[in-house]
Amino acid sequence: MRKVFVNEPVLNGNEKKYINECIETNWISFEGPFVKRFEEGMAALTHRKYGVAVSNGSVAIDTAIIALEIGEGDEVIMPDFTIMSCAAPIVRVGAKPILIDADPFTWNMKVDDIEAKITNKTKAIMVVHIYGLPVDMDPVFALAKKYNLAIIEDAAEMHGQTYKGRPCGSLGTISTFSFYPNKHITSGEGGMVVTDDEHLAERCQLTRNLFFSPKKRYVHEELGYNFRMTNLQAAIGCAQLERIDETIVKKRHIGHLYNELLKDVEGLQKPVDKTDYADNIYWVYGIVLNDSIKIDAEEFMKRLGAEGIGCRGFFWGMHEQPIFKKMGLFEGEQYPNSERLARRGFYIPSGLNLTDDDQKYVVKKLKKVLSKV
Ligand SMILES: *Cc1c(COP(=O)(O)O)cnc(C)c1O
Numbered sequence: 326m327r328k329v330f331v332n333e334p335v336l337n338g339n340e341k342k343y344i345n346e347c348i349e350t351n352w353i354s355f356e357g358p359f360v361k362r363f364e365e366g367m368a369a370l371t372h373r374k375y376g377v378a379v380s381n382g383s384v385a386i387d388t389a390i391i392a393l394e395i396g397e398g399d400e401v402i403m404p405d406f407t408i409m410s411c412a413a414p415i416v417r418v419g420a421k422p423i424l425i426d427a428d429p430f431t432w433n434m435k436v437d438d439i440e441a442k443i444t445n446k447t448k449a450i451m452v453v454h455i456y457g458l459p460v461d462m463d464p465v466f467a468l469a470k471k472y473n474l475a476i477i478e479d480a481a482e483m484h485g486q487t488y489k490g491r492p493c494g495s496l497g498t499i500s501t502f503s504f505y506p507n508k509h510i511t512s513g514e515g516g517m518v519v520t521d522d523e524h525l526a527e528r529c530q531l532t533r534n535l536f537f538s539p540k541k542r543y544v545h546e547e548l549g550y551n552f553r554m555t556n557l558q559a560a561i562g563c564a565q566l567e568r569i570d571e572t573i574v575k576k577r578h579i580g581h582l583y584n585e586l587l588k589d590v591e592g593l594q595k596p597v598d599k600t601d602y603a604d605n606i607y608w609v610y611g612i613v614l615n616d617s618i619k620i621d622a623e624e625f626m627k628r629l630g631a632e633g634i635g636c637r638g639f640f641w642g643m644h645e646q647p648i649f650k651k652m653g654l655f656e657g658e659q660y661p662n663s664e665r666l667a668r669r670g671f672y673i674p675s676g677l678n679l680t681d682d683d684q685k686y687v688v689k690k691l692k693k694v695l696s697k698v
Contacts, residue, residue: 326633327633327686328633328634328635329633329634329635329674329679329683329686329687330635330674330676331507331635331636331637331672331673331674331675331676332506332507332609332635332674332675332676333506333676333677333678334506334507334511334676334677335676335677335678336561336564338564338565338567338568339563339564339567340560340561340564340565342564343359343560343561343563343564344557344560344561346359346560347359347556347557347560352556353555353556353557354553354555354556355534355553355554355555355556356556357555357556357559357560358556359556359559359560359562359563360378360554360555360556360559362559362563363376363378363512363517363554363559363562363563363566364376364377364378364517366562366563366566367494367502367517367519367566368519370484370485370492370494370566370569371480371492371493371494371495371500371519372491372492372495373494373495373500373519373520373521374520374521374523374526375519375520375521375522375523375525375526375529376517376518376519377517377518377519377520377526377529377530377533378515378516378517378533378553378554378559378562379515379516379517379518379529379533379552379553379554380514380515380516380533380552380553380554380558381503381504381505381514381515381516382410382479382481382501382502382503382504382505382508382515382516383410383413383414383503383516384516384533384550384552385501385502385503385516385517385518386410386411386414386477386479386501387413387414387417387532387550387552388501388518388529388532388533388552389414389477389499389500389501389518389529390414390415390418390420390477391414391418391528391532391549392499392518392525392528392529392532393448393449393475393477393498393499393525394528395415395418395420395448395449396418396419396420397418397419397420398419398420398421398446399419399420399421399446399447399448400420400421400422400423400444400446400447400448401415401420401421401422401423401447401448401449401450401451401477402423402424402425402439402442402443402447402449402450402451403415403422403423403424403425403434403450403451403453403643404424404425404427404433404434404451404452404453404455404663405424405425405426405427405434405642405643405644405660405663406426406427406432406434406455406639406640406642406660406662406663406666406667407453407455407479407640407643408453408481408640409643409646410479410481410503411451411453411479411643412643412646412649415451416649416652416654420448421446421654422643422654423442423447424642424643424644424655424658424660425438425439425442425660426438426660426661426662426663427455427660427662427663427666428662429662429665429666430594430597431455431458431461431597431600432455432456432458432596432611432639432666432670433453433454433455433458433459433460433461434452434453434460435662436460436461436464436465437464439464439465439468440468443468443472443474447472447474448474448475449474449475449476449477449498450465450468450469450474450475450476450477451476451477451478451479452465452476452477452478452479452496452497453479453481454478454479454480454482454483454486454493455482456482456596456607456608456609456611456672457482457483457486457576457580457596457605457606457607457608457609458596458597458600458603458605458606459483459486459487459488459493459496459602459603460488461600461602462488462489462496462602463489463602469498475497475498475499476496476497476498476499477497477498477499477500477501478493478494478496478497478499478500478501479500479501480493480494480496480497480500480501480502481501481502481503481505481508481516482508482608482609483606483608484502484508484509484510484569484572485509485569485570485572485573485606486573486603486606487603488602488603489602489603494519495519497520498520498522498525499518499519499520499522499525499529500518500519500520501516501517501518501519502516502517502519503515503516504516504517504558504562504565507609507676508608509569509572509573509576509606509608510562510565510566510569510572511561511562511565512554512558512559512561512562512565513558513561514558515554515558515559515562516554531547531549532549532550532552533549533550533551533552533553534549534551534552534553535549535550535551536548536549537549572677573606575677576606576607576608576675576677577604577605577606577607579607579610579675579679579684580596580598580605580606580607580610580675581598582681582684583595583607583610583673583684583688584598586684586685586688587688587691590688590691590692590695591615591617592614592615592617592618592695593612593613593614593615593618593695594612594613594614594615595612596610596611607675608675609637609672609675610672610673610674610675611639611670611671611672612670612671612672612673613639613665613666613669613670614669614670615669616669618695618698619698620698621668621669622638622639622668622669622670622671623638623668625671625694625698626638626671628694628697629673629690629691629694632690632693632694633690634673634674634687634690634691635674636671636672636673636674637671637672638667638670638671639666639667639670639671639672640666640667641667642660642663642664642666642667643655644658644659644660644663645664645667673687673691674687
């Protein structure tokens with residue numbers, strides 16, 4: 326049976342050449358030239374002064390939280406509808422995530438709900454741009470200024486996207502990226518923190534490297550981690566970064582073609598294509614089943630899977646996570662939009678190597694499944 330995977334990376338640029346350079350020169354650890362080059366490249370892409378490479382996008386957020394010295398008793402406002410990587414670092418340092426429901430159409434946090442949740446314990450607002458469309462940042466900038474809060478921007482799904490012409494990754498006090506294989510730029514595993522603040526950049530560098538003292542090695546003023554990226558990962562990242570513009574063009578093409586192919590299909594909510602602050606880059610192509618469809622996303626994905634179409638469910642809200650319930654967090658809290666997205670939403674194949682014909686095939690199978698519910 327013909328299969329269409331939910332995502333596959335494309336590695337046909339300079340990836341092999343740069344990896345060979347690592348092996349030929351014996352530079353395979355963190356102490357190799359591609360790490361610095363990748364940091365500078367990501368900083369340039371996001372118009373930032375500093376890039377700090379780490380081992381994945383999840384620990385990039387840990388690094389940002391530790392750099393900002395968020396700790397016991399502090400509160401960080403963040404979206405409910407996101408990945409665990411955003412909440413875990415806050416909880417791990419003893420701070421409390423304060424959740425905001427999702428907008429039912431953009432799937433981003435409802436920025437209008439933020440101000441009511443600010444207290445004298447609030448230290449930061451974490452924004453997470455979801456699935457290809459950025460958060461509307463102007464209201465967030467205004468609140469951060471009014472209440473003197475840091476902004477942590479998780480731009481893991483936004484390499485190459487802009488908000489009102491400014492690059493995503495330049496919108497936070499500190500911003501983070503992931504380079505997992507389904508992101509616009511991959512390094513296999515990998516992550517990056519970018520910032521303009523010298524002090525924060527230095528704290529990130531120390532945090533990722535066990536807080537080895539710059540003055541005397543093996544002397545530590547604080548506890549850090551080994552979150553270092555290898556030169557091999559950075560070599561792949563550098564090659565990927567070279568074609569980010571092409572990647573965004575291709576991603577938008579995939580999104581627009583799906584929009585066209587699904588134009589007259591009833592029962593589905595499609596992604597928002599445009600707002601007055603950004604055009605979607607379709608990191609993934611999400612679909613939310615209308616209530617008229619009598620099966621949920623899980624069952625729908627199972628049926629599409631049986632037809633050879635790879636799908637992935639939407640995020641499951643932070644307030645519904647068993648681990649947080651066990652810890653007594655978010656008791657009695659409800660985020661109805663996020664709950665609905667978790668149960669009705671999924672995304673269809675959106676990888677860079679999809680052909681137009683693959684997309685037509687996906688939509689044909691999707692219509693077949695729809696016709697039987
Ligand atoms: C992928 C992703 C992460 C985590 O990145 P990893 O590199 O897989 O650890 C964090 N936040 C968002 C929004 C993501 O999409």
